[in-house]
Amino acid sequence: MDFSLSEERKMLQETIARFFENHYDNINKHHINGNLPNGFDNNLWQESADLGIISALVSPNFGGLGGTGEDISIVFELIGKSLCVEPFLSTAVLSNTVLTSIPNPKSNLISKIIEGNLLISFAHSEMNSRYEESHIETKAEFKNDKWLINGDKSFVLNGDSSDQVIVTARIEGNVNDRNGIGIFLLDNKEINKRSYNTIDGYRAAELKFDNSSGELLARDHHALKCIIKANSSGALALSAEALGIMQICFDMTLDYLKTRKQFGKSVGSFQAIQHRMVDMMLEIEQVRSAVMLASSTYQSDETLRDKHISAAKNLVGRVGKLVAEETIQMHGGIAMTWEYSAAHYAKRLIMIDHLMGDSDYHRDRFKVLNRI
Amino acid sequence: MNFEYSEKEKVFRDDVKKWLKETLPSTLSEKVKKYQRLNREDYEIFMKNLNDRGWLAWHWPTEYGGTGWSAIEKHIFEEEIINASAPRIVPFGVNMLGPVLIEFGTEEQKKYYLPRILNNEDWWAQGYSEPGAGSDLASLKTRAIDHGDHYIVNGQKTWTTLGQYANKIFCLVKTDINSKPQSGISFLLIDMDTPGIEVKPIVTLDGEHEVNEVWFTDVKVPKKNLVGKENEGWTCAKYLLTFERTGIAGVPYSKSALNLLKIISKKSFKNGKPLIEDPVFSSEIAELEIDLLAMEIFNLRIVSQASEGKAPGMESSLLKIKGTLVRQRTTELLRKALGPQALPYLPEQFDEGWNDMPIGPDYAGPIAKQYFNMRKISIYGGSNEIQKNIVAKASFGL
Ligand SMILES: Cc1cc2nc3c(=O)[nH]c(=O)nc-3n(C[C@H](O)[C@H](O)[C@H](O)COP(=O)(O)OP(=O)(O)OC[C@H]3O[C@@H](n4cnc5c(N)ncnc54)[C@H](O)[C@@H]3O)c2cc1C
Secondary structure, eight states: OOOOHHHHHHHHHHHHHHHHHHHOOHHHHHGGGSSSSTTHHHHHHHHHHTTTTOOOOOOOGGTTOOOOOHHHHHHHHHHHHTTOOOOOOOOIIHHHHHHHHSOOOOOOHHHHHHHHHHHOEEEOOOOOOOSSSOOOOOEEEEETTTEEEEEEEEEEEEETTEEEEEEEESSSOOOOSSSSEEEEEESSSTTTEEEEEEETOOOOEEEEEEEEEEEEEEEEEHHHHHHHHHHHHHHHHHHHHHHHHHHHHHHHHHHHHHEETTTTTTTSSSSSHHHHHHHHHHHHHHHHHHHHHHHHTSSSSSHHHHHHHHHHHHHHHHHHHHHHHHHHHHGGGGGBBSSSHHHHHHHHHGGGGGGGGHHHHHHHHHHHHHHH | OSSOOHHHHHHHHHHHHHHHHSSSSHHHHHHHTTTOOHHHHHHHHHHHHHHHHTTTTSOOGGGGOOOOOOOHHHHHHHHHHHHHHHHOHHIIIIIIIIIHHHHOOOOHHHHHHHHHHHOOOOOOEOOOOBEEEEESSGGOOOOEEOOEEEEEEEEEEEOOOOOGGEOOOOOOOESSSSGGGGOOOOEEEEEESSTEEEEEEBBBBTSOEEEEEEEEEEEEGGGGGSSTTTBBHHHHHHHHHHHHHHHHHHHHHHHHHHHHHHHHHSSSETEEEGGOOOHHHHHHHHHHHHHHHHHHHHHHHHHHOOOOOOOOOTTTHHHHHHHHHHHHHHHHHHHHGGGHHHHHHGGOOOOOHHHOSSSSSSSTTTHHHHHHGGGGGTSSSSSHHHHHHHHHHHHOOO
């Protein structure tokens, strides 16, 4: 076993860390980005492409420089630390995973993504699908030589500004059937949408398809496999992001406890508080370990991949709640304010449990995969 | 022992229900149901109606305008106003300052201020906390210097809830900096219109304006505004805090949130079945309900021990801790029940008259916001850690 990163990966980590440090020093500014037309900064996205950060998330088979579980973790831990709202998850992880995992991968689109010239959203969730992979009500129908999509997709990350959108739709069967699913690529411009900010400062949209035509990318078991893989890659990315946030929350809380004085002493000098910091610390180490394990088996067989990712995401949900709530509580009133960045970290940490499966979903999935 | 409501209590509940139905404007209860932002008038209408009925100062001694209700009746009343989606009774005047004046105020102060509280002529704010004095309230720095018939006040208060609407603020100030922290504090009533006072908003993590900073620069306060004796304000301060605590437990709020949780769990689906049929989630709801069942009795036991117009002692700390945890847990399970539906955040949805389509079910919009907002209840009114210190000190003899 080797728990350290290779030299190459360390360099990657340093470059990316520098980029985020330089651009995301003022978290609150980024949360005002909710007011930017697309909910993120296009120049930063372009710059991150030029630096090879998007490329780090793409496999060399498709012109990238990375794309392994470790790469995803490295990039997303830093994304977490900076609360970066640029469309890394939607375009560079979810859509990238689909486009590279379908029977005929879309290499031309991937190159454009790497260059920062193409945004693609992944539209799978529906209003009532919760976190399920095969709950699909949106319909696809082949008519006059064309695939036509009808229905609604919900909570589509960056769905308001992406150029194209990958849509999962039902070709045949009932709502929860694991068969009869198709994945389609659509031009996003003609699609009716309603966009909004999420409570943690990201941008999402509700999409409405009305005989919208699209290109079939995969169907039946190929399609389901791609959906599962996309969700797993997203869950891994979010777990690493959460780890980064937890570390920041811990550091900020510790700093504050050292400087904040009440009763003539630093608040951190009270043992009741110290014990809780230790609890937080050891739970974060648990998460770090689970994320490392999940990254290391990301390229192995699907069952092991998904089992370890579910383990990580379940732990992230449980520990995320602990860390977010304790961070606010141990800071006192100050962490209840918009102006103090710990509040935004705590919000993101909590809401990560509402994306790509919550702790309950991943506990259930772990149980099932464990039986295989 | 008998935990059934008596006939008299049932009639009382019906009376309260009926009265609320007749007097609470539906536009107002709609706003409360939707968690829309309430303005000063919204709070005042309800408090005026309560006062007209003689119910505003329900826990004051009867000679001052109280109702003489039993603990059970008070509990029923609180439950019904929450069930009716009435705005909360702004506590600073009627629930906090009122009892302090009744206990420590001069006849003149009582005569002047108590009716003004009842008639909503004054909106009071609580000027306790300062940037450097939170849990360690006694370390406060705001100075009041003796100038014969008045004090000159300088300093800063913070976290002042709804201070943007207040015309009066009761403050803890330092009148003697040479004595031990607790002994040099005085309790002052200050008119917010006095020159030298500035109120600045603090935006909370959910994007709302509910707290403020209040700055005092050479503010002239007449000596007749001192409550209790000079340098003995700490006694008033502590007395007030026991009243503040009991309210925060908020059992009726948790009960109403539990009802909503059950509704949402029936309407939300997991693996093609209503979420409420999920064995794990329904167990979590059941355990919450069990906690709440016990808490309700706990609450009634403590409240009924305290005599009329008085606040309970150390037990109010236990109630505050458990009550806030249970209340926070309801907001957590509500958030979990929604799944991804908890993500969208439309700030405009909380404006009066917003009539657009919500994203997803109409109950979803405020849930995550409420979860974050409710983190405050284990921090204010004396943090839960401080309550634990109080209990350990008061009861273990260690
Ligand atoms: C939304 C909101 C509304 C408020 N409204 C008002 C208001 O209207 N008027 C008013 O006067 N105040 C108000 N407050 C202030 C509130 O009372 C204080 O926030 C509270 O007393 C805690 O103080 P602090 O925030 O400075 O935290 P600190 O005192 O700095 O505490 C930080 C952390 O250390 C812990 N801690 C401190 N001392 C100890 C110890 N000895 N042992 C163990 N742990 C300890 C605390 O529990 C907390 O977790 C409000 C606060 C909030 C958040």
